[in-house]
Amino acid sequence: HNSSAVIHIREAENRAAADVFATAKELMLADFIEGSDPGICVAADQDIGTDLCLFGFSAKKTVVTQEQARSLARQAGIRLEGLGGTEDGVIGALAGIGLAASGNDGRFVQKGTTRSLHGSQTIAAILASGVDRVETRGGAAVSNGIVTLRKFPKPAFSGGKAILFVEADGDAYHDIVTG
Template sequence: MTIYVCMDDTDNLNSRGTGRLARAVAAELGKKFPVRGVTRHQLYVHPDIPYTSHNSCGVIHITMDGYQYLDEIFEIAREEMLNDFIEGSDPGLSVATSEQIKPSLIAYGRDAQNTVLTQEKARTMAKNLGIRLEGLGGTEDGVIGSMAGLALASTSNDGRFLQIGNIRDLLGSQTVQSLLDAGIDDIYTLDGRRVTSGTIWNEETKSVKPCPINEKAILFVEEVDGELRAVKRN
């Protein structure tokens, strides 16, 4: 079983982003629970949707069985978010187990990537599925993306990892083996070739961003001028 903790709309144009907050909450949860990683998921960008810069949400993955811990996990995340509340943000928080995420929520998550949804739909979905969902300030519009993030993360085929293993400790270009040792499961070119040796080029101040693919962390690369360069996918 996996427990997913999703937060959305936690920032403003001048503040730290939702991804950074999600990593901070993950660090706090990691003191008591087995956090696997944090993923970012892209939602619909549309003039009718208020968003800060990219309209993405952050999801923390906790690998454990434990319905009895859901309330405790929610309260830890809630406290961290309230302690770092940003004026002008409209945050939403949700927590669910993989068993609570039904086909209807998966469909809702996919809709959230190409359709304008409402708080009412998000709250009704949460109520019907027994998922704890709460708005933590402002208009509380973040509840919409928060529910979507649960669904998208649970598919293990959407978004990218902001944190897994110790990949954030490796900045710039790295050998294939060092990336595999850091927590990446495999490396592939965009045209399907598996990469097992050599060096992967990346920006000096950045860590690579693998993607969740079928429950694995896969880094995609492309060949440019004879070099293999890390690709950042949505």
């Protein structure tokens, strides 16, 4: 299993980034599974260029190396660290930043209060929790109704928005995980 998680920090001066990095690093070092290769990365919006997005998309389709990741991070002034094992996690950490910056990849494991929603929820409650839009896989907006959630909403990052995709299920809907 290989995945990355990205924390989006929206602030003009990125003061919280150093604190988030230190806290996340501490948690990761305390909890990583033996045999895994965790990595951590922090980048300010202004440091994330097209080359970083391209690196992320490339990492999804081809084999990229630690040296490529470290070199790109160094050139951009981005903080990147391997935290254990082979340190190959630096590849996924940097790729995750680039993919998230594209605004069209991945899904949110938490946005707003989405993790507090369980079971059947109204579309209004889902939108109020931090999801930007609810729509079908075909792109049709869904503005009314009830959605049965598998666990909690995991909206996809699409067009720079948190989109919860749903399928019709009788008179209601159920969420589908994409991204």
